[in-house]
Amino acid sequence: MKMDIEQINTIAMAAGAAIMEVYDNGDFSVDFKSDESPLTAADKAAHITIVEQLAKLTPDMPILSEEAVEAFSGANENGEYWLVDPLDGTKEFIKRNGEFTVNIALIRSGKPVLGVVYAPAIDTLYYAEESAGAFKRVGRDQAQAISVESHSEDSPWRVVGSRSHASQETLDYLTQIEQYEMVPMGSSLKLCLVAEGRADLYPRFGLTSLWDTAAAHAVVLASGGEVVTPEGKPLDYSNTEQMLNPYFIVRNPKDWQ
Known part of the structure; x- marks a missing residue:
């Protein structure tokens, strides 16, 4: 499947606008899911926006969203599906520090081949497509190509x-x-900082879920970086029966040859 990534950028930014409406109104009532992770009205609003718009754009493409895991029945016959975190960093949202994002990734055969990460509070957008490079756009500025640094x-x-x-x-x-x-x-x-060369290394020895990493993983890959387990195996998204990632390290592979 081929599409204009700007369409996905627009969806992510629309979800960001829905988040900021809650953020600016100060509605910080918090529910807790079965795993005790927080859930706010902003998570729900962003989820509805993304799922509705992705369904219009790609009606036959399965969607795995953090907020509707039970609705996902698996990848399509080509091993493709959307992997979405409507509001990554809910704890950051509640703390009001601005470091939360909308994450949308396209997975193909276990690999993130397109990814959009939008931080609405700071109006910063990262996006990437396989073989097309990784980019960062702040506000209305022109997008700039980004890459990892040695x-x-x-x-x-x-x-x-x-x-x-x-x-x-x-x-x-x-x-x-x-x-x-x-x-x-x-x-x-955190992954995007490595992708744009503002950091050298991000070791994650703690729990994360598939939707936490996939979109930024695509950005890292297109910027020349890698996301691997401590044993050096690429992070993979093909087994959706297992929603948790293994421990991983984000880095420039040239630094570790």
């Missing part, structure tokens, strides 16, 4: 982490690096 041996490693305390597994992993500085960030923006 780590400079003369400077500390810039390591992306969550704003909460780093896990012991992460600290153990970082012992192989002589010098590093932490770059705090929320949601899937």
Whole structure:
């Protein structure tokens, strides 16, 4: 399936507008799902916007959304499906720090081949298609191509982490690096920082779900980066029976040859 990625950008931005309506109105009533993760009116509004518009654009394409997992019955005969997180970083949304995103990815044979990550509070859009490159657009500015950067041996490693305390597994992993500085960030923006060369490394030794990573994973791949398990295997999205990702590392492969 081939489409204009600007159509997906428009859908992500429409979902972002729905989120910001809740954000600006201050409706921060929070429900909790069975896994105790938070759910707000913004999650629900963004989900409805995305699913309705994707269904109009690609009526025969299955959609796996965090907010309607039970409605997903599997990829199509070509191994394709939409993988959506209507509001990634709900905790960041509740904290009102702006570091939350809309994530839309197209999966083909387990690989994210198109991805859009939109951060509505800061009006920043990342998007990518396989073989077409990765781009960043801020506000009304013209989109700029982005790519990973190689780590400079003369400077500390810039390591992306969550704003909460780093896990012991992460600290153990970082012992192989002589010098590093932490770059705090929320949601899937952590992967995008590596994709645009503002960070060198993002080790994630904690729980994430398929929809948390897929869109930004596509951006990383198109920017020349990789998202791999600690054993070096690419993160894969073909097994939707297993919604949780393994631990993973986002990096420039040239730094680890």
